[in-house]
Amino acid sequence: MHLPTIDKLPKGAIIRHLEFLQQNQKVYLSICLFVKTEYRETVVIKSKIKIRSKYVPAGIKILYEDRDIIVIDKSSGLLSVKARYETEKTAHQLLINYCRKGNPRARVNLFVVHRLDRETSGVLIFAKSYEIREKLAAQWQDVKKKYMAIVHGHLESKSGVIESYLAEGEDYMMQSVGNPEDGKLARTEYKVINESKNYSLLEIDLLTGKKNQIRVHFSEKGYPILGDIKYSENPKGRLALHAFSIRFKHPFSNEKMEFEAKIPDYFSTFFKIEDTDGDVPRETKPYRGIQKTAKKGKKKKGKARQR
Secondary structure (H helix, E strand, C coil): CCCCCHHHCCCCCEEEEEEEEEECCEEEEEEEEEEECCCCEEEEECCCCCCCHHHCCCCEEEEEECCCEEEEEECCCCECCCECCECCCEHHHHHHHHHCCCCCCCCCCCEECCCCCCCCEEEEEEECCHHHHHHHHHCHHHCEEEEEEEEECCCCCCEEEEEEEEEECCCCCEEEECCHHHCEEEEEEEEEEEECCCEEEEEEEECCCCCCHHHHHHHHCCCCECCCCCCCCCCCCCCCEEEEEEEEECCCCCCEEEEECCCCHHHHHCCCCCCCCCCCCCCCCCCCCCCCCCCCCCCCCCCCCCC
């Protein structure tokens, strides 16, 4: 077996530990790295199952996979799960097809752990069995989920917690209600990272996970998320909401895990967002019809990333 040497690891990375796993008479190498990001020091864990890059569906980047879970970076424009109007072109179904390796008769299934709105990009977890899904659900209250968002205007309080009871109307729109018995408690913690003339860049901790929670809270406060055509009238570009990171315990090994999805290039149109020499995973390309505006000019040549 060929093992990576220290000099071939990403710049700024430090080996946390090396672990050999014996599965079906095959030996896998798991490498945990500490990587310094702009916001904090985080653990990046290499997949224990080889990712077949050329078979990964469009709109998806696989961050990690083992025999129990699969973690992805979903692009904006791709549904998480099936809807009335779409059952095949969803992250859930595309990943099932990927895990079956093109064999529709293979007995492979994935179980939904949580969801992201269609226009929201970022980290998404699926379980490979019902038992694993239930173990993740049991700890979900303690799972740490961070989002990045661009909103219109400047918030008076630069940090705080928005709290309300949310209920869904007949038009499928979520809204805050005065009577707690008519809705479900939703809590959103935020911090202003940067401001420009017309917009604010926020880091958001999702303390509860209700439908459209972040979008509703900031819209009702008068600071709608950029590109949100459902809860405001600002059709400019894609929805500027990104599930940046998720931290949880592995449902089988109880190992602490954290995954990050690089902040989309679209955000850099409004704010300068620094990377760390490519240590954070690259952005997943927009799904199907969603296009990014490319600047004219010569393309810069760069070295290919090592896998």
